[in-house]
Amino acid sequence: MLSNQSRTKALQELRKNHVPRGVSNAHPIFAARAQGARIWDIDGKEYVDFVGGIGVLNVGHNHPRVMQAVQAQLERFTHTCFQVVMYEPYVRLAERLNALAPGDDPKKTIFLTTGAEAVENAIKIARVSTQRPAVISFTHSFHGRTLMGMSLTGKATAYKQRFGPFAPEVYHAPYPYEYRGWSSERALEALHELFQTDVTADQVAAVIIEPELGEGGFVAAPVEFLRELRRITAEHGILLIDDEIQSGFGRTGKFFAIEHSGVVPDLITVAKSLAGGLPLAGVIGKAEVMDAPVAGGLGGTYAGNPVACAAGLAVLDVFEQEQILSRSIELGARFRERFLALQQEVPAIGDVRGLGMMIALEFVQDLQTKEPAPALVDQIMVDAREKGILLLKAGLYGNVLRILVPLVIEEALVTQALDTLCDVIRSAAQKH
Numbered sequence: 001m002l003s004n005q006s007r008t009k010a011l012q013e014l015r016k017n018h019v020p021r022g023v024s025n026a027h028p029i030f031a032a033r034a035q036g037a038r039i040w041d042i043d044g045k046e047y048v049d050f051v052g053g054i055g056v057l058n059v060g061h062n063h064p065r066v067m068q069a070v071q072a073q074l075e076r077f078t079h080t081c082f083q084v085v086m087y088e089p090y091v092r093l094a095e096r097l098n099a100l101a102p103g104d105d106p107k108k109t110i111f112l113t114t115g116a117e118a119v120e121n122a123i124k125i126a127r128v129s130t131q132r133p134a135v136i137s138f139t140h141s142f143h144g145r146t147l148m149g150m151s152l153t154g155k156a157t158a159y160k161q162r163f164g165p166f167a168p169e170v171y172h173a174p175y176p177y178e179y180r181g182w183s184s185e186r187a188l189e190a191l192h193e194l195f196q197t198d199v200t201a202d203q204v205a206a207v208i209i210e211p212e213l214g215e216g217g218f219v220a221a222p223v224e225f226l227r228e229l230r231r232i233t234a235e236h237g238i239l240l241i242d243d244e245i246q247s248g249f250g251r252t253g254k255f256f257a258i259e260h261s262g263v264v265p266d267l268i269t270v271a272k273s274l275a276g277g278l279p280l281a282g283v284i285g286k287a288e289v290m291d292a293p294v295a296g297g298l299g300g301t302y303a304g305n306p307v308a309c310a311a312g313l314a315v316l317d318v319f320e321q322e323q324i325l326s327r328s329i330e331l332g333a334r335f336r337e338r339f340l341a342l343q344q345e346v347p348a349i350g351d352v353r354g355l356g357m358m359i360a361l362e363f364v365q366d367l368q369t370k371e372p373a374p375a376l377v378d379q380i381m382v383d384a385r386e387k388g389i390l391l392l393k394a395g396l397y398g399n400v401l402r403i404l405v406p407l408v409i410e411e412a413l414v415t416q417a418l419d420t421l422c423d424v425i426r427s428a429a430q431k432h
Helices: 003-018 064-076 088-100 115-130 148-153 186-198 223-235 306-322 323-347 373-385 411-432
Strands: 030-036 039-040 046-047 107-112 134-137 168-171 204-209 241-245 267-270 280-285 348-357 358-363 392-393 399-404
Touching: 003 241, 064 280, 064 306, 088 107, 088 306, 088 358, 107 267, 107 323, 115 134, 115 204, 115 241, 115 280, 168 280, 186 223, 204 392, 223 241, 241 348, 267 399, 306 323, 323 348, 323 411, 358 373, 373 392, 373 399, 373 411
Parallel strands: 134 168, 134 204, 204 241, 241 267
Antiparallel strands: 030 039, 039 046, 107 280, 267 280, 348 358, 358 399, 392 399
16 A cells, blocks of 8 residues: 555656646645545545635535435436437526526626636627627636637746637727736726727627636726726627626625626626536626527537536525625735735735735735736745645746635634735745
8 A cells, every 4th residue: 555645746747747737736735525615635644625616616615405406316317418408407407596696687698618618608699689799808718628618718838839820809908007007097998999990899709807816816996997898888789798707706795796886797607616616607698689699509518507507596595504605804904904904014015905805915016017926836835835825826937925715714714724825925025
């Protein structure tokens, strides 16, 4: 029998030899089990999970209600393909999400498997509905690794490398990133200039935006920007697509992050925490828009898998019964308070930002020049892992530490983990 550490080394070698290098790994460990906000690796070490599968586990690992719903559905059937034989969890989950989506217009929902698929289908629906070809996305954004997803993503580096040519009729406007000099006013001016220089408004089917950037570094779009963007898109007959794949399902203290602005989008893309760890995604939208494609234009063999839909229904039950939104607000206030206090001690923390429990710290070499400090963030991740906390970075320069802790984390664990993390950041910054 291999020892645990020998087993880890053996698996690392298997990974090196049999999995392509294009699949990156944030931490050199293998999971053995997980529960709530904790993960245990195969060496038996326990970690506090501040990553949540990149925002997939807002209700935590193995939530009892989710697991019970999954097991019950597994005993019935695992697959029929909804386009062949329908099943109740799909339509029940669509009904509930339609009721949760902002706005009074009747809604409809299609289910898919991944966030990238949701984005792809939202663009398809928008183009058919408007009979226009062009789509506008934003700098710093992330919308997936498929062809359309990469084309929309506002970050080149590894995501785009030599994967082109990319999808045509995709344009990028600056995201309002105030810490980096892009105010709402300046970003809106750039959008108007885009209409004059690259694509006329009457050719644009949709504008897609993350109300708070995910991979881009947890930058929340200002309320005034989102409201003016909604006014502009409505004026020109352009659909507004709200990408809630990372920011949705209570992460920001609202069910959907767009709700902080009062803006009502035409389409909403969802995935990640929708099904508590099972692969499920969707597009929620105004019924008249969603019905634009004719029968056969939407779907997928595994889209809206019945086991994942059952999990999705259980996730919504958890939100209702355990007051997850309130917990997100409480946790966010607590983390923000600690990080703002830490910022006064650590000059390398240039910015503390985010909505609810979608919080990040941006690290810089110098407060005046704001030169990014990605090496410091890498060191913090390593040091934190050694102390039993798993973290993930973000941002165009990899200098943003993002926090995606499950919203069901126990109070005692919050105190312990926050104390440890703050100590790690202080120590790493001093060494740096």
